[in-house]
Amino acid sequence: MLIPFEVPLTPARLIKRYKRFLADVVLDDGRELTVHCPNTGSMRNCGQPGDRVWLRLEQKPGRKLPGSWELVEVAPGELACVHSARANRVVAAALQAGLLQPLGGYAQQRAEVSLRAGGSRFDFLLSEPSECVVEVKCVTLALGGGEGAFPDAVSLRGQKHLLELSEIAASGRRACLLFCVMHSGIDRVRPADEIDPEYGRLLRAAVAAGVEVLAWSVWPTPEGLQVRGELPVLL
Structure with a gap:
């Protein structure tokens, strides 16, 4: 696509x-x-x-x-693609087209949803018949040999998202962190522990709490952004 x-x-x-x-x-x-x-x-x-x-x-x-x-x-x-806001637009289109198979089967899709007063706004809330909270992160940091990492700088906002996703998953609701990889030279993703070790720690704790972590490849071209397929996440 x-x-x-x-x-x-x-x-x-x-x-x-x-x-x-x-x-x-x-x-x-x-x-x-x-x-x-x-x-x-x-x-x-x-x-x-x-x-x-x-x-x-x-x-x-x-x-x-x-x-x-x-x-x-x-x-x-x-x-x-250095226009990081395009990650959400690509994911929205891919969800509507049914291209993100692990996140399929939901009848409704809402963007920029806050689940509680004072909490973070998450990128998507998928619903009907059940619910899934999805937070999207744009990955462009390539380390060579096909390896990509997130974040490319210390991300306090990203750390907060992981804490709240962990709380959601621990409550029994479905929560997902989706790495949108907008770099054609990346074929796998890992946390950038050497840049933000706390993010890496919280990411692994989130997985242990039940948060799903996915990565999806999007190849940038001068004609547009091509949604390709799932990539492995190395923890």
Whole structure:
């Protein structure tokens, strides 16, 4: 299944990323632009000066920047999607199409659901006939040899999600953490213990409490995001 981009992407070369949300690029015709970088993480191993990138350029009234950075070629023939919010959109489409078999069989799908006052908002609540809480994490950190890891920086928010998913599972409800792997060079996923050891500890504790952990491969292309299939999670 290919989920196309809203508009055709424009190729460019990365000059630099800075202030987290800005990137300077040069188009193939020599023009230099500053575009939005829609990624709050460290983007470790994603995007070095001179790398080939693809942009979504849109002229909209009131928009300060001419577009957003979407893809980067991290190695010859290997692409990553740096627009992390697309992970939820891809998962929503895949759920509706019945492509995520372990999460099939639910008649209803709601996004951004809070289960209790003061608690986290989870990405999806699947229901009917039963319920399943799903939290999605975008994976783009490739460590070489097909190995990917999450997170790419210490994630207090991710740690909180794991604690709450563990509570949900311990109460007898179904809870799932879904790694959406938007990097064509990754064929397996593990917790990044060397970056956030507490996240790794909490992830293993969550599994022991009954939380299901899945990883799904999504290959970025300039034409769109291709939902491929399940990947192993190494704990």
